[in-house]
Amino acid sequence: MRNVVDITVTGPPVERADEILTSDALAFLGELHERFTDRRDDLLRRRAKRREEAARAGRLDFLPETREIREDPSWRVAPAPPDLQDRRVEITGPTERKMTINALNSGANVWLADLEDANTPHWANVVGGQVNLYDAIRRRISFTSPEGKSYTLREDGRLATIVVRPRGWHLDERHLTVGGRPLPGALVDFGLHFFHNAKELLERGSGPYYYLPKMESHLEARLWNDVFTYAQQRLGIPVGTIRATVLIETIPAAFEMEEILYELREHASGLNAGRWDYLFSIIKYFRDAGPSFILPDRNAVTMTAPCMRAYTELLVKTCHRRGAFAMGGMAAFIPNRRDPEVTERALAKVRADKEREASDGFDGSWVAHPDLVPICKEVFDTKLGDQPNQLDRLRDDVHVTADQLLDIAATPGSVTEAGLRNNVAVALRYLAAWLGGNGAVAIFNLMEDAATAEIARSQIWQWMNNGVKLDTGETVTADLVRRIEDEELARIRSEVGDEAFVRGDYDRARELFERVALAPDFADFLTLPAYAMID
Template identity: 80%
Template sequence: MVEITVTGGQVERGEEILTDAAIGFLGELQQRFGTRRDELLSARRERRAEVARTGRLDFLPQTREVREDRTWRVAPAPSDLRDRRVEITGPTERKMTVNALNSGAQVWLADLEDANTPHWANVIGGQVNLADAVRRKVSFTSPEGKSYTLGEEESLATIVVRPRGWHLDERHLSLDGRPFVGALVDFGLYFFHNAAELLSRGSGPYFYLPKMESHLEARLWNDVFTFAEERLGIAPGTVRATVLIETIPAAFEMEEILYELRDHASGLNAGRWDYLFSIIKNFRDAGPSFVLPDRNAVTMTAPCMRAYTELLVATCHRRGAFAMGGMAAFIPSRRDPKVNETALAKVRADKEREAGDGFDGSWVAHPDLVPVCREKFDAVLGGRPNQLDRQRDDVRVGADDLLDVKSTPGSVTEAGLRNNIAVALQYLAAWLGGNGAVAIYNLMEDAATAEISRSQIWQWIANSVKLDTGDVVTPELVHRIEDEELTKIREALGEEAFKTAHFAQARELFETVALAKDYADFLTIPAYRLID
């Protein structure tokens, strides 16, 4: 007899989510799949060691047959996932839930991952909000008395939930003393409470799967879906999953990932920010040829990024899957017309390129960007819901193209270093306080962008990179700029607000993941130890 322990505190309406039956279902998922998750994380470490030894990744010879077989396709999309030209992302806090559903986007990516601090209150409160959203009874009233309610049913976005990645645990639930896999908790609670309800409303349980690194991890997800459907009496193939190709190992296994999930697959997404983080992480000890310039200088027109996105579109459409574009992280300013004009111009150019390349839709982080993205996709799609019929037979991408980081234009500057430090400190302080999606310098920052910032600093120090000023990036230089940036932040916030905003913890965490000799695979793992 297994023992399941719940150690999280009381959450408003949490008893509606943490029912005995739901907890029992989570226990079954953990028993069946927890050990395989652990084995796959070990396989990640082994593969990373091989990359460190060879400085190389390549397409898998053992799965060549899957790639060369032109007959297989993924399952046809359900009706409410056939048009995905605009998808808005955001955490599952209540106001965001209402605004995202009302945004005019076709899809709301309800984010339980990078835009969400996994405080117990957020984990369970997010599930409460999702259950209300599915049943169309979610509303919100601000402290100032402003009311937020849902619009007409036919205008509301389709919900696609992003659970945590395989690497994260949920320590507030344990099975015989071992923490549950966070991904299984997020998936399990949403599926258990909402799958049947969604189907009764003409929709279904749809998911975005983050940070996978191999087709074997996709196979595990497929087995989870198959078991969950059978266990709850849901028709096989009801779940639909879109996989974020946001790690460079996964870029070499796009076809295999779709193949493993083919009865449940909906598409792939170009998760650009985590992809840059993954390049640094996997090739951090490969020398100067893998050093990226300033974060904001790395655009999607860089050769390695073009190779990655064009391969994604070609792969998806060959298999009948949707190709989804990356995040437009710019935040429009309603106060500064000049900032707003610059942001909108960049978003238009980004979405025009994606639509022209054959993507079926793309992401935005703010409701004001929904019409901008739609305009560019409408111009290409016309009356069609997607571009699945556009086969990119012209695309020829090899391993060398995906690994051509050295051709990325740009340089490493003091301004770029300073921006990385300032963004990381502000984001981590907000994350520790419970907010995983933060507007900083007119960009929506989440865990993925913070990972790039701290990883670049680690890589620049490891390679003794010289800045445009002639200074070499060292821990001492980083400490000096930290002091200067924190002084600016303190002056902007005021002494009292600064003291209560977790900046002391944020600095300690930042130095742990950016300056330590041993590179931390994910900053959210040590960060998680500091919350609740």
């Protein structure tokens, strides 16, 4: 393989990095960078321009220039390979070694191996995650805890199919540079995994499968499709081998579902409804567009809200019309064996949520904990019977308009002091863990990732900048938020003790929180300033 560009590798030593960052693998990354990074940069500039136009107009709409694609009934995505035809339960989590083993053993049909929102991009996590995927695909991964507990892959029964989620287009990998310019994290995560594992996966009867996050347009999907085509041709893999599921987790992408599937149709597998990031995107896009775009407390916004029903029903209809899978949202609850009453109530909500998804026509759904796999599986088993999916449910009864997708004002609920406090508490706890290298964090019996922190801090920013009044009559101000910060940090210190509090880096978490929640300018993604604070 010719060395197109000279990549500079920085960062602290990582065990077995030499097995991942080989000269041929780096040359492959260099080729991807040379061919596609300029296009990536242009698309990011387009995002900013479109956001400004939408905020000024107070709306988005379906694209007139792509009407023919939406109205053409003849095209469909490529048929799914055998190990992606049944996706009724998908478990998500970072590529930490023990979690990798537990996810593969969980009984779920698919493991979403998360290199994005559930993963802090410390260099050790970026490289170590690739090591763990490499070992898992070859079925030679094991782990022994400090307490001496051993974890290995089960020998009886089927392991979950691996689907890798690389970072979004907006994130760079500063430890890999060309002439001082960092490579896009998306190309690094995809490129290393594909280079080392595509042929091995095919030999084992599977394939290179991906979840694509944070896209905002069909042009970004076109870029991914071109990356896939080039990568397959370059490594001698048949074009069309890759399968990609796109997370529809931004409000502009909701208006381009058909076009996104069309651009990826040779490689597309489905679409996923990503709740928290979708709500975050609504706030980010229309944060300065007036009171009709102000959401109530995030925990009060359920999937039955009119705008969320429109979004999910359109997703199912779009997918099944084109032969693609419609994947439901996350059940983030973590069972608490010490509090059976809380667990019972939460599991009832999880069951009801999955029953709604199965009834609406989704082909499967996400869970964040192995103990939730049986519930999700039972619900979809009941609905699907002997069928692997619901692709035959075309949902011709669904007709969604732009106004319905944007009917944020009809969302029931209010803005409360308890909701504000919860946003502050969760954001501080999550950011402290993220800065310490952990992107999947158990907080208040929920498994949280960056999406939760994003909506928490963006709600605070929007409420504060729109002078929203709480149920107490008090207006949301920076001073009020800082007072709540003081109280919540004192609560954390009393829970963990002084030594753990200092070690947990809560002072820097507060600094980061105030940068993304209270500063006059709105940070597009909290992970951008957060990334500058690690390593």
